[in-house]
Amino acid sequence: MxxxxxxxxxxxxxxxxxxxxxxxxxxxxxxxxxxxxxxxxxxxxxxxxxxxxxxxxxxxxxxxxxxxxxxxxxxxxxxxxxxxxxxxxxxxxxxxxxxxxxxxxxxxxxxxxxxxxSIFLDNPKPIVFPLVALVVSGGHTQLWTGNTIQTVKLLSETRDDAAGEAFDKVARLLGLPYPGGPTIESRAKLGQPTRFKLPEPLRHSPLEFSFSGLKTAVANCIQQQSPLTESDINDICAAFQQTVISTLLRKVTVAVNHSQAATVAIVGGVAANRTLLHNATEIFSSINVMAPPIKYCxxxxxxxxxxxxxxxxxxxxxxxxxxxxx
Ligand SMILES: Nc1ncnc2c1ncn2[C@@H]1O[C@H](COP(=O)(O)OP(=O)(O)OP(=O)(O)O)[C@@H](O)[C@H]1O
Ligand SMILES: [Mg+2]
Incomplete structure (x- = not known):
């Protein structure tokens, strides 16, 4: 067909x-x-x-x-x-x-x-179920799980901003171009993630996400540090990206345990973030972790x-x- x-x-x-x-x-x-x-x-x-x-x-x-x-x-x-x-x-x-x-x-x-x-595209390997899919895009942050692709069900989502939206808004606060994700990822590589402490949103809620408070925390951090040097910007990008990734993967861990998943798939624009994929691969070392090639994210x-x-x-x-x- x-x-x-x-x-x-x-x-x-x-x-x-x-x-x-x-x-x-x-x-x-x-x-x-x-x-x-x-x-x-x-x-x-x-x-x-x-x-x-x-x-x-x-x-x-x-x-x-x-x-x-x-x-x-x-x-x-x-x-x-x-x-x-x-x-x-x-x-x-x-x-x-x-x-x-x-x-x-x-x-x-x-x-x-x-x-x-998108996990099927140009992928010769069969997808092993049960599956947990983390959808992280410009407008959505959701966890889906299922025993077949036709029966995946929504497990949880964000209460407010999507992860991609948070990348875009933080980039804007820092004077970086739209879309924010790719630039923040490359600036984060040059930065020190522990210099600025940012709160992990909804840390004690097992599955739900929230990103609007994190954006406000970054805005406050920028205000306190202003005027920003290039290395301040790199460090804020690194701290922000690390906080988003650890928030996402904390909830994915709960979903994986809950559904006894054999595969974690990270999809949507933010799945283009290879630090997210790398960290997920380290955390879920005993199951399949995958993200599509960037052109399909x-x-x-x-x-x-x-x-x-x-x-x-x-x-x-x-x-x-x-x-x-x-
Ligand atoms: N390397 C990256 N790191 C983090 N975020 C990224 C990266 N590359 C792209 N993004 C983010 O991905 C988002 C775009 O993804 P996508 O095209 O799937 O979203 P959308 O279609 O606008 O939203 P939705 O799919 O929810 O309707 C943007 O917010 C962008 O900043
Ligand atoms: Mg999309």
Missing amino acids: RILAIETSCDDTSVSIVRDGQWVESLVVSSQIKAHQRFGGVVPELAARMHTETVHYLLPKCLAEAGRTWSEIDAIAVTTNPGLEGSLIIGVTVAKTLAMTLNKPIIPVNHITGHIC TDNAAMIAAAAHFCGSQVPLNTIRVGCAC
């Missing part, structure tokens, strides 16, 4: 062709980061407009890179939620138009299911095709709308 998927839930326009939910024949992504950078975050109206300007040339590019024609595509998949409404509408409208004119089945996909299914349509293959089902065209895949 060869699926062409479209992802437009936030600020990346992406189209991908994936065979059997696993083998990526092509993946094209047009990032809007530069357009949003000067605002310090994603501007929804601008994001939607940019999807309309980009998606039409990504479709033929994706087919050409895969060396495929429309007749070789078995189904169209599209992200229908969660995400920015104006952005989702563009992808959904394009997918419906393609399905209707080409007479193809259409499969609605939940973006978070997509992040979880941040938003991409290949993971949407994987989710459509493993977890999705075809629905009538007239029932597809924003918000319809749960």
